[in-house]
Amino acid sequence: MHASPYVVCEHCDAVYTRRPLGRNERALCLRCGAELYRDQFADLQTMLALTVTSLIVFVIANVYPIVTLELQGVSSGTTLWGAIRATWDTGVGPVAVLAALTVFFFPLAQIVMFGYVLAALLRRRVPRGFIDLMHALRLMRPWSMVEVFMLGTLVSVVKIAGMASVKPEVGIFAFAVLTILLTVINSFDLRLLWDARGALDA
Amino acid sequence: MSARAEAFDGRQASDAAPAAAEPPSALALGLLPCDACGFVCRDAPGLEGASCPRCEAPLHARKPDSLRRTWAFLIAAMLLYVPANALPIMQTSTLVYNENDTILGGVRVLWLSGSWDLALIVFIASICVPLLKMVALVVLLLSAQRRSRWRRRGRARLYRLVEFVGQWSMLDVFVVALLVALVNFQSIAEVRAGPGAIAFGAVVVLTMLASMSFDPRLIWDEPER
Incomplete structure (x- = not known):
């Protein structure tokens, strides 16, 4: 086709x-x-490289704390999952679920699925479950909100800077890089993957 | 068929007849584009609702029940907008004070603490954007329902704007989640999330669903068909 x-x-x-x-x-x-x-800013090969990079950055962003806060000798840091768990524990479960989906699961699934489809197409193979993956990639796009979360961390830092000393950690920088990478990935026209898939039959 | 469609190529049309620059719609040409993958089929009886040959998604000339679905999501969002603003999204307790922050209250605190720039960002993302989005969708829905020809290009641009800003209203939800995790010094200072945060998150999701359900092609459809 x-x-x-x-x-x-x-x-x-x-x-x-x-x-x-x-x-x-x-x-x-x-x-x-x-x-x-x-x-298109980049061809499939470049996109694959960016996707692999974003997977690595995604891991770093989630393993290291985003910021730590110090108040009267006590320090408290949080990772993304720490924030999600703390929100869950204060009794607003839906908010925790929303944050987990939009900042963790959708971006992760997007990166993994996009990388897999690109890798398969570059090896001139039809990715397994290609059609379902393509629909999932398209539907997840508007719900992947790492960039909004990034702005949210900046707002939070400034909000609490007055009451305690705030130290930025590795996580916040990793999220900043991830924001840029995912913006590039999300601006990629998925129709090109349909075309690449179609070219395999030709 | 193909010759005819090529004759309506965008640039040629504008070069040849600037007065009648308006290109024809797929519907008028008997073409049925797939919403999901962009594959263009030649329309035939019974093709509406059939699967796209390339991506297997159901083919529709227009999003099914677009206006009704958009209204449903939008009205739900409007109802929840009330508790989202009236209930506290965050409760801060320290040794000296105990405070319930609504969204507007949070903006006020930021403003008073001197961060007018962030106060402005939060004000725009949390208050202006959801409100303008709902007003914009009402305008789009009413004008599409009446098949109005009023400022079509402007309305098309308005719709793209609504789609673009959708997710940024989630800002306050993330701020609450982070503050809850960070400000956690037992008796000294503690932040807890309030029920307003749930309502607010729901408003953002519902307005996003509303704008996705709206079919912007309805702006351009002619009254009698």
């Missing part, structure tokens, strides 16, 4: 013929102004 010569605007249903783009060009819909497609 080949890449279609037509592009249909997802936002207004306008039909166009696909044209190759130059470096950094974007094709915009004439009618509604939405982006139809863009020149």
Whole structure:
């Protein structure tokens, strides 16, 4: 199944013929102004490298504490999971579940599945469960919120800086890097993976 | 079919006839694009609801029951918006004071402590964004229902904005989770999460579901079809 010569605007249903783009060009819909497609920043190989990197950074971000707080000689640090557990323990379970899904499980699943699909396609194999993986990748995108969490840590740090001394730890830097990596991964057009899969049959 | 579609190529259309620059819709051309993977099928009787040949997702010319679903999520979000703002999202207790913070209260504390920049960020993310999102969705829904031709491009842009800002309202939820874990010095100082945080998280999720259910193509559909 080949890449279609037509592009249909997802936002207004306008039909166009696909044209190759130059470096950094974007094709915009004439009618509604939405982006139809863009020149991709990276090829599959680069994306795989970024995905592997983000998996490593993800582990670092979750193993090390994000910040530690010191108050009258007592220090208290937290990792992401520490924050999720503490929230669960104070009786607002749904909030803990929401945080666990949007900052831990969805980003992790995204990284692993995206990496697997890329690795298989680069070896010219059809990934097992390709169709289901592609749907999962698409549906998880809006619910993966590492970047929002990153901003949340900054706000928290400033909020408590007045009452105790706050020390940034490895985790906060790892989350900052992860934010950038996931932003790149999430801006990758998944339709290119469908095209790469289609090219294997040809 | 293909010749006709090519004749409607975007650039050519705009070059040749700037007055009638409006490209045709897939619906009018008898094409059925897959929402999930972008694969374009030629529409045929009975194809609506059938599986996409490439990704197996059900094909629909328009998202099914878009307006009704969007209204349902939106009304639920509006109802929960009340407890989200009225109930405390955070309870701070120290040796000297005990405080229940609502969202607006949290912004006030940040402002008074001199961090006007963060107060502004939290104010925008937690108060302006959810409120504007709900108002924007009401405008989009009502105008789509009436098949209005009023400022279509502006409404299309409004919808993209609503989609883009959706997740940023989750900011306060994460702040609460982190503060609960960090400020945990038994008797000296302790932060606990309040029930407002649950309602607020639900508002964010529901408004995101509402904007995902809305089909922006309805903005462009003509009254009589």
